[in-house]
Amino acid sequence: MVKHIILWTLNPELTEEEKNTVKAGIKEGLESLVGKVPGLIDVKVQVDGRLASSTADLMLDCTLENEEALKVYAQHPEHLAVANTKVRPFTAQRACLDFII
Secondary structure (H helix, E strand, O other), rough: OOOEEEEEEEEEEEEEHHHHHHHHHHHHHHHOOOOOOOOOEEEEOOOOOOOOOOOOOEEEEEEEEHHHHHHHHHHHHHHHHHHHHHHHHEEEEEEEEEOOO
């Protein structure tokens, strides 16, 4: 299996209310992909409970069947739709860590 972890920092120009709306949209959009993207086993988007010591605003934690499934996920139309409408327009920084578990 493969873990796909993403940390995002939201655009600093967003108000706290806008950030909360964006985080909820990202969570809903990405978590809804389970069952739609072949090889995607689990998706969790962490948006709450952030401590002041954090340097990111939210985290994506995906589990996929294998590295090939990660490649499929990256190019899947439903994933791209979420990424292009709910994530990329509102994020300033992205860090990724993919690894075998």
